[in-house]
Amino acid sequence: MTAVFFVETDIALIEKHHYAMLKRLAVESPLRRARICLHPDREDPLHEMIIAFCRDSYVAPHRHHDKSESFHLIEGQVMIVTFNEAGEPTYRVTLGDPSTGKPSIYRLNCKLWHTVIPLTEFVILHETTNGPFIRHQTDYAPWGPKDGDIPAIEAFLHRAQTQTMAEPPPRVLKPPMPREEP
Template sequence: MISIYKESDEVLYPEEDIVTLSAEDLEELKRLALLNPRRRIRLCAHRNPQDSLHEMFIIHRNDCYVRPHKHLGKIESMAILEGEVDVVLFDENGDIERVIEMGEPSSGRLFYYRLDRPIYHTLLIRTQFLVFHEITEGPFIREMTEFPDWAPLEIEEGFLKAIESKVSHYSQE
């Protein structure tokens, strides 16, 4: 793996000008994700949070909670490299607007999306690991991410089951 430095156990940055990544590197990142309490890790391809373009290789385990959120004034795109996920898009009240069923290109599912407007979204991970490439605009400003009151701070079993049920009902319509 390229030379990196840790901003935290979940966020890694390159120390090199040329960033490369191999399948072996992804396996090492999966191993590191398992060591984190929140079961996730990201390798940033950009050098620091102030960069104007943020490219990240992100790994989440299936027990990872991604609190519904939206990005104010930013575009976000995501491409799945490994695994399957339902990207759930919500309206302001927490009702499901759309479910995007995604997977790696060989899965037959959609493997790419781009959000051009701020919309609440979360990830329901359907495989042991989800590996994806995310691109968004920098710099990272925490206040530009908005979390709704209807979404708990941390994982609550009842909340996830309710979303699962809504997604199941939504998919049957």
């Protein structure tokens, strides 16, 4: 089980000691991650979470129904990989906190299979997605390894990071640049 905390006040503040706490709890968690939910409960229409991942945390490939999600890296580096229906990688991007010079903000606007692969000892990110949380609105890929199958997970993660990519989704290759409003 992942350590999950909900903010119960009208104003949510995250301080340096919260990051240290999340890392400690992630190390102790069987899933090797922990989160603070800045929203008050699972029914909230906007979910914002500060999540700490250990490098060996496995996020099964999944996709969301009618939801977008975004990540803002606070600490460390993570690879996001998208897949086609056959489980072949179609896009990879490495995100990092601002000190790395890598992109630090990512948003997925469509129903694509994807996974999150921590690349550093710890990753801390701010995730935002639509609520409410409804478990059956997330599909887990039938070709993805199950939690606990370490050899299959290691092989999957290696393939996700190194396999030649299949035909990428056209809208992912060249994201539009921000434009000024008139």
